[in-house]
Amino acid sequence: MATNFVCLITGANRGLGKGLSLSQLPLGEGSRLIVKKIDAASNESIHEAIGSITSSEDIQKLDLVISNAGVGEITGPLAETSLDLLKEYVQVNAYAPLELFKSTLPLLQKASKPKFLVITSVGGSFQLMNTTLPTAAYGAFKALANYFVKWLSHEHKDVVVWAMHPGFVGTDMGNSAVEGFAKLGIDLGSLKPVSVEEATKNIAGLVSTATQEKIHGKFLGPDGAELPW
Structure with missing residues (x-):
């Protein structure tokens, strides 16, 4: 496995993660898909899953x-x-990406050109904060995830680290938000969800050309343009 390109994607059971997994799978001859259960709400689950891919799948x-x-x-x-909801949000949206970085760092450092991407949201941008939307909990911890990305990029120059807002994507979560906004009488105007396929293509394109010089430590939009933190 050491000579193959090895990619790990979390949240790959549906939506954007599933689309990304299927887009990466055909890139190499003899590619294989390894499925591991990771509960982002549990740091222990994250570390156990990463440990298992090295022990049982011989991924180095x-x-x-x-x-x-x-x-x-x-x-x-x-x-x-509620505080319980905030704790759930901060664990999955902010702490989990950080724990994933910690757990995968030794394996990333064994690659020649390692990359670590956090899918985040423009909802976590302080400069672009939209307080008319009922998404404070989501935005707050995406902002924290962005902060972690920026900080890690300074501490680890040996790994290309960046954050990306994929756009408003028509995943289960995105479509649920549209329905919820409509029920509250919130008009999104011309803003419509893009397809998972389109979002996946945008992300895959940026990933394939990602370098330290181009995107390390940056927060990018779906078109590759830099977004304000």
Whole structure:
């Protein structure tokens, strides 16, 4: 396995993660898909899963890691949001990507050109904050994930680390948000979800050309343009 390109994608059971997995699979002759259960709500689960791919699958390095698992739904005013919900959001949307980086770093450092991408959201941008949307909990912890990405990029120059907003994608979560906004009378205007296929193509294109010089430590949009933190 050491000479093959090895890619790890979390949240690959549906939506964007599944689309990314299927787009990466045909890239190499003899490619194979290894499925491992990872519960992003559990740091122990993350570390156990990474340990199992080295012990049972004989994987000795990782060329690319895409942290895609996330959780989000429409929430009410922040002052009325339960602490239990906030704890769930911060674990899955912020702590899990950090723990994934910690766990995969030794394997990434064995690759010649390692890359670590966190799929995040423009909802976590302070400069582009939209307080008219009931998404405070989601945005807050995507902002924390962005912070972790920026910090890690300074500490680890040996791995290309960046964050990416994939756009408003028609996944289960994205479509649920559209329905929820409509019920609340929130008009999104011309903003429509893009297909999973289109979002996947955008991400795969950026990943294939990612270098330290071009995108390390940056927050990028679906078109590759840099977004404000």
